[in-house]
Amino acid sequence: xxxxxxxxxxxxxxxxxxxxxxxxxxxxxxxxxxxxxxxxxxxxxxxxxxxxxxxxxxxxxxxxxxxxxxxxxxxxxxxxxxxxxxxxxxxxxxxxxxxxxxxxxxxxxxxxxxxxxxxxxxxxxxxxxxxxxxxxxxxxxxxxxxxxxxxxxxxxxxxxxxxxxxxxxxxxxxxxxxxxxxxxxxxxxxxxxxxxxxxxxxxxxxxxxxxxxxxxxxxxxxxxxx
Amino acid sequence: xxxxxxxxxxxxxxxxxxxxxxxxxxxxxxxxxxxxxxxxxxxxxxxxxxxxxxxxxxxxxxxxxxxxxxxxxxxxxxxxxxxxxxxxxxxxxxxxxxxxxxxxxxxxxxxxxxxxxxxxxxxxxxxxxxxxxxxxxxxxxxxxxxxxxxxxxxxxxxxxxxxxxxxxxxxxxxxxxxxxxxxxxxxxxxxxxxxxxxxxxxxxxxxxxxxxxxxxxxxxxxxxxx
Amino acid sequence: xxxxxxxxxxxxxxxxxxxxxxxxxxxxxxxxxxxxxxxxxxxxxxxxxxxxxxxxxxxxxxxxxxxxxxxxxxxxxxxxxxxxxxxxxxxxxxxxxxxxxxxxxxxxxxxxxxxxxxxxxxxxxxxxxxxxxxxxxxxxxxxxxxxxxxxxxxxxxxxxxxxxxxxxxxxxxxxxxxxxxxxxxxxxxxxxxxxxxxxxxxxxxxxxxxxxxxxxxxxxxxxxxx
Amino acid sequence: xxxxxxxxxxxxxxxxxxxxxxxxxxxxxxxxxxxxxxxxxxxxxxxxxxxxxxxxxxxxxxxxxxxxxxxxxxxxxxxxxxxxxxxxxxxxxxxxxxxxxxxxxxxxxxxxxxxxxxxxxxxxxxxxxxxxxxxxxxxxxxxxxxxxxxxxxxxxxxxxxxxxxxxxxxxxxxxxxxxxxxxxxxxxxxxxxxxxxxxxxxxxxxxxxxxxxxxxxxxxxxxxxx
DNA sequence: GATGAATGAGCGTTCATTCAT
DNA sequence: AATGAATGAACGCTCATTCAT
Numbered sequence: 001x002x003x004x005x006x007x008x009x010x011x012x013x014x015x016x017x018x019x020x021x022x023x024x025x026x027x028x029x030x031x032x033x034x035x036x037x038x039x040x041x042x043x044x045x046x047x048x049x050x051x052x053x054x055x056x057x058x059x060x061x062x063x064x065x066x067x068x069x070x071x072x073x074x075x076x077x078x079x080x081x082x083x084x085x086x087x088x089x090x091x092x093x094x095x096x097x098x099x100x101x102x103x104x105x106x107x108x109x110x111x112x113x114x115x116x117x118x119x120x121x122x123x124x125x126x127x128x129x130x131x132x133x134x135x136x137x138x139x140x141x142x143x144x145x146x147x148x149x150x151x152x153x154x155x156x157x158x159x160x161x162x163x164x165x166x167x168x169x170x171x172x173x174x175x176x177x178x179x180x181x182x183x184x185x186x187x188x189x190x191x192x193x194x195x196x197x198x199x200x201x202x203x204x205x206x207x208x209x210x211x212x213x214x215x216x217x218x219x220x221x222x223x224x225x226x
Numbered sequence: 227x228x229x230x231x232x233x234x235x236x237x238x239x240x241x242x243x244x245x246x247x248x249x250x251x252x253x254x255x256x257x258x259x260x261x262x263x264x265x266x267x268x269x270x271x272x273x274x275x276x277x278x279x280x281x282x283x284x285x286x287x288x289x290x291x292x293x294x295x296x297x298x299x300x301x302x303x304x305x306x307x308x309x310x311x312x313x314x315x316x317x318x319x320x321x322x323x324x325x326x327x328x329x330x331x332x333x334x335x336x337x338x339x340x341x342x343x344x345x346x347x348x349x350x351x352x353x354x355x356x357x358x359x360x361x362x363x364x365x366x367x368x369x370x371x372x373x374x375x376x377x378x379x380x381x382x383x384x385x386x387x388x389x390x391x392x393x394x395x396x397x398x399x400x401x402x403x404x405x406x407x408x409x410x411x412x413x414x415x416x417x418x419x420x421x422x423x424x425x426x427x428x429x430x431x432x433x434x435x436x437x438x439x440x441x442x443x444x445x446x447x448x449x450x451x452x
Numbered sequence: 453x454x455x456x457x458x459x460x461x462x463x464x465x466x467x468x469x470x471x472x473x474x475x476x477x478x479x480x481x482x483x484x485x486x487x488x489x490x491x492x493x494x495x496x497x498x499x500x501x502x503x504x505x506x507x508x509x510x511x512x513x514x515x516x517x518x519x520x521x522x523x524x525x526x527x528x529x530x531x532x533x534x535x536x537x538x539x540x541x542x543x544x545x546x547x548x549x550x551x552x553x554x555x556x557x558x559x560x561x562x563x564x565x566x567x568x569x570x571x572x573x574x575x576x577x578x579x580x581x582x583x584x585x586x587x588x589x590x591x592x593x594x595x596x597x598x599x600x601x602x603x604x605x606x607x608x609x610x611x612x613x614x615x616x617x618x619x620x621x622x623x624x625x626x627x628x629x630x631x632x633x634x635x636x637x638x639x640x641x642x643x644x645x646x647x648x649x650x651x652x653x654x655x656x657x658x659x660x661x662x663x664x665x666x667x668x669x670x671x672x673x674x675x676x677x678x
Numbered sequence: 679x680x681x682x683x684x685x686x687x688x689x690x691x692x693x694x695x696x697x698x699x700x701x702x703x704x705x706x707x708x709x710x711x712x713x714x715x716x717x718x719x720x721x722x723x724x725x726x727x728x729x730x731x732x733x734x735x736x737x738x739x740x741x742x743x744x745x746x747x748x749x750x751x752x753x754x755x756x757x758x759x760x761x762x763x764x765x766x767x768x769x770x771x772x773x774x775x776x777x778x779x780x781x782x783x784x785x786x787x788x789x790x791x792x793x794x795x796x797x798x799x800x801x802x803x804x805x806x807x808x809x810x811x812x813x814x815x816x817x818x819x820x821x822x823x824x825x826x827x828x829x830x831x832x833x834x835x836x837x838x839x840x841x842x843x844x845x846x847x848x849x850x851x852x853x854x855x856x857x858x859x860x861x862x863x864x865x866x867x868x869x870x871x872x873x874x875x876x877x878x879x880x881x882x883x884x885x886x887x888x889x890x891x892x893x894x895x896x897x898x899x900x901x902x903x904x
Numbered sequence: 905g906a907t908g909a910a911t912g913a914g915c916g917t918t919c920a921t922t923c924a925t
Numbered sequence: 926a927a928t929g930a931a932t933g934a935a936c937g938c939t940c941a942t943t944c945a946t
Contacts, residue, residue: 021930039364041365044916045917046914046915046916054931057917057931060918061930061931065916131363133363134360134363136416138265139265141421153421153424154424173426173427176438178424179417180406180442183413184406184410191405194367195367195380197380198383199401200400215446216446219446220446222449223448270939272940272941282941283908283909283944286942475926494817496919496920498920506927506928508919508920509921509922509930512920513926583815586815588873589811589868590717590719591719593872594872610875626878628879629894630876631866631869632858632866635862636861640854640858643857646823650835650856651853652851652854653854667901668855670901671901672894672897672898675896675897675900699909701909701910722936724937732910733910734936734938735910735911735940736909736910736911738937739909739910743937744937
């Protein structure tokens with residue numbers, strides 16, 4: 001599905017589009033595999049290069065550093081999600097159903113129809129959950145924000161917020177609620193897998209996760225209406 | 227206020243209680259200063275030791291590594307917060323008021339009465355917000371969880387959840403909601419400071435932040451009652 | 453002034469004459485600019501190629517490495533100087549005046565009549581002074597000497613020595629004195645700019661520099677005569 | 679001769695005095711050997727560390743980088759030479775004889791009485807000649823000058839200049855002449871070894887070198903007197 | 905208990921260079 | 926002839942850690 005690749009075209013996270021060359025695609029594919037396996041902290045360009053039978057120097061032609069590579073992956077997710085939400089909700093008339101659909105997408109692994117040969121969707125979802133917040137919880141966040149690397153996240157939140165405002169035009173915190181549900185979906189998946197005492201959800205029970213988040217969202221929006 | 231130090235006594239995050247020696251207190255004090263200044267990624271025991279006029283070897287007598295040191299600081303926060311919530315809500319009869327009070331504490335910098343000479347509360351709150359999630363978003367989370375290093379967080383959530391259940395005994399997701407509001411409070415502060423398009427809140431407007439989170443929480447709990 | 457280019461035609465310092473192509477001239481021009489700006493140590497073909505919007509591979513078609521490129525520039529200077537001395541002193545009958553003229557040329561920036569579009573004479577003189585000795589103060593000096601890359605310097609010294617011998621046929625160290633005054637001119641300019649305690653000369657006071665060197669030279673030659 | 683070590687005590691070229699520890703002395707000793715063998719450009723801390731059976735990290739405790747290490751060696755030479763000149767000329771009444779003695783020291787390898795176990799004087803003299811100018815022919819010269827790393831050279835020139843002024847108080851360029859003869863001594867040795875066409879001196883004929891330089895110096899000083 | 909010295913390991917980066925187009 | 930992609934090799938440096946005092 002080549003169209004997916006356009007999500008990240010011309011972005012600031014890479015020096016050279018990895019989707020456009022064989023080596024680039026191997027870098028993406030193995031990055032996802034390796035980062036999922038050992039985590040961002042232990043992930044290095046050396047290990048990555050070794051695993052794909054290439055060299056660090058070659059990886060550096062695509063990405064400035066591992067932080068930018070993670071940003072590329074997370075940005076790909078934001079782009080995919082926004083696109084998916086748009087196409088999936090396009091035909092729906094009710095903003096409530098649109099929001100419901102969007103939360104359903106947020107609260108479950110990247111669906112299989114996003115299939116691209118070099119991207120393992122399940123592992124990417126794990127990375128989004130475990131490493132995602134690290135793309136902005138860094139000292140360079142303000143500088144990177146100016147470079148526009150978080151526009152994907154903002155776009156995603158804007159869409160969610162627009163649905164919320166359609167449901168309740170009086171609600172004042174639509175953007176905060178939008179970012180909250182994005183983070184909450186990911187966080188609760190993590191907690192259910194690793195720190196179950198911080199959640200009531202069972203591992204991989206995405207239906208219940210959606211129920212929790214959807215209830216939270218609709219209660220907040222509707223309560224306010226009154 | 228020496229009693230505060232008991233929050234972290236005998237925990238698994240340090241090899242030797244830093245609160246009990248002069249060097250230990252200098253380590254804590256400078257850690258907070260330095261981590262706030264340069265961020266966890268750039269923070270090293272070498273820089274820390276240099277700044278306090280000591281050596282890496284000496285720091286290693288207190289903490290195994292920088293991750294454990296961060297855990298100590300975050301755990302101190304969890305302990306302080308739990309303690310603060312308990313003492314502040316003790317005299318309140320209404321669980322709604324208790325929850326309201328707790329969220330007020332979560333959604334603002336560590337109050338000045340927590341004052342301990344070697345801890346800069348404002349900087350510590352910044353660290354909790356910017357580096358906090360990194361204590362569990364690591365590959366070793368399951369192993370560390372077995373060591374009981376996250377009991378502070380769990381205790382905090384349990385208290386919040388108990389308030390929620392008092393308000394609405396039928397609500398099924400009290401723990402998830404509890405961890406959600408903890409994370410949301412911190413996240414929204416970060417967004418208001420660095421990524422304003424992801425929030426509707428103004429920087430340092432803790433009253434509105436509390437309003438947002440409290441509304442979210444109460445809507446969710448009460449809606450469900452019906 | 454194309455005739456100038458013949459100084460370096462067919463020499464051993466380049467693989468392909470850079471003066472004969474547009475890219476080659478851009479390489480020369482930017483080399484001078486960049487080497488003057490960042491110094492030989494920090495100068496790389498990558499930076500050079502980036503600055504002229506070309507690639508390292510292209511630069512390699514002209515020069516084997518940065519040392520050879522420096523040698524080309526220095527050799528150009530030696531050639532230009534020899535040529536300049538010859539044409540300027542041609543009509544003079546007194547060897548003393550010839551030497552005086554030659555030292556005047558050595559002890560001042562490359563004159564403007566050497567003007568070639570792609571060569572910034574002021575910057576090149578700075579390079580000669582700051583980086584010049586590095587062309588021979590290397591382990592490969594003996595090997596490179598066999599390749600004849602220093603013939604320009606030798607030719608220059610021979611001319612100076614011939615003037616000296618005309619002045620005083622009994623003087624035994626004409627070649628040593630010749631190379632000494634070449635090095636001294638450059639060295640004293642450097643010291644006047646960067647280490648003033650090692651000289652009595654003021655920065656950019658080329659007249660006094662010439663006075664110092666000319667006095668040194670004539671004293672040495674004439675004293676010996678007696 | 680431990681007193682020699684005081685030449686470099688408390689200087690800015692090293693992080694930790696290498697003369698005071700066994701490892702430090704091995705670093706000095708092997709640095710001289712290796713730099714003489716392969717030249718400054720090929721010299722790396724890795725090769726040095728390998729040769730002494732230690733690690734780069736250990737070398738970095740003594741010297742910031744190879745440039746600083748070279749500076750240490752050159753500075754040691756300047757200090758030794760100044761000291762040697764002072765003690766050797768102390769009893770002489772004639773400034774002419776003092777200058778003659780000083781030039782004799784400049785124009786020959788470091789004498790054996792400077793013997794320190796970890797310093798090979800012959801190789802160090804070769805390094806001074808071949809690599810010496812590189813300590814100041816760098817972009818950072820002005821910054822380093824402010825740090826006082828060239829005071830040794832200035833002190834040496836001051837002494838030579840003071841002798842010159844005693845000989846001829848009217849001579850205006852004593853400092854320039856002093857730095858010229860220092861550089862010339864070294865340069866002519868290099869030329870005699872590697873580029874004989876630039877000199878009239880035979881390799882290792884230090885007596886003739888001294889004759890050339892002494893004649894140059896005295897002619898210049900005395901001519902001016904008249 | 906705290907320190908100073910030393911080290912093993914490996915990271916991030918860059919360089920010079922080659923090859924295919 | 927000039928370029929773009931890729932690579933092998935090594936550099937400079939820092940980190941976490943250990944050991945002896």
